[in-house]
Amino acid sequence: MRIGEVAAKAGVSVRALRYYEQQGLLHSTRNPGGQRQYPAGAVERVRTIQRLYSAGLPSRTIREILPFADSGEASPELLELLAAERDRLDRQMTDLRDARNRLDDCITEARRQGPHRPCLPAGALNGEEAVQRQAPTPVQ
């Protein structure tokens, strides 16, 4: 496959694919004319890269993870890296879930025409003391 086809199938821009290659995330061979050639699996690999990016991993972390994804073997250092990233994802998920639930509370509360109980800790604006909202935030 050539680069345009890969880009279309993976739903990313041609520019992004060249960028991935520059970052060492995606490899290609060249045909006699100098154009990039990709195997079929490249599309799935690009999707994986996209997922990892959208998980907030920087490209250098992805670069360290991907070779392992290829071989299925992990050095102890890589295991540490993976565990650290997994923990980071856990923390971020908790934050996201929390934020989501707060927003969700806001929405349902407001739809119910409920009273004006503030949904997020706002912080006093005019010298008022902070509201002690220790609500039992519904996690999960």
Place this chain on the structure above:
Amino acid sequence: MRIGEVAAKAGVSVRALRYYEQQGLLHSTRNPGGQRQYPAGAVERVRTIQRLYSAGLPSRTIREILPFADSGEASPELLELLAAERDRLDRQMTDLRDARNRLDDCITEARRQGPHRPCLPAGALNGEEAVQRQAPTPVQ
């Protein structure tokens, strides 16, 4: 409180607080000398701002959400915005959970000295066909 104390208590930089003010996220009064004065609740407000940032919201979205957090009232447009952001968070959470589980699979698999089953769809590098991994990804 002055800006340095707020920054220390909220665990952010002084620069960040001034930036938040510039973005309309955090307000302050000024003392006769021109220095910023914050009420006690500002610390909690800054933490909220940080959470929303870490949830991936851009400052203009946060700016639209915070007034609602203050008043507890929501216009229909704001409700739409909140719902959209909530849905975005849902999607991102799904992605994160997926990535996390993949990494977790990798780790436990490797710790078990398991065989070299690739944990992430790698994409063939040398013209090999892509591995059809339709694993029953353990979500949740």
Place this chain on the structure above:
DNA sequence: CTTGCACCTGACGTCGGCGTCAGGTTTTAG
């Protein structure tokens, strides 16, 4: 009063993940 830290306002730098333009080559369709 002076020292010294905290604070002020610009303003420029940075970094990641690309978009985009310029100027040239290769491949494909007719």
Place this chain on the structure above:
DNA sequence: CTAAAACCTGACGCCGACGTCAGGTGCAAG
């Protein structure tokens, strides 16, 4: 064969969330 489409390599632009530096002011202590 030729035009158009796809591709190539730089290289600069952008945006957001600050870091950082410069040059000046406020404030509390000895």
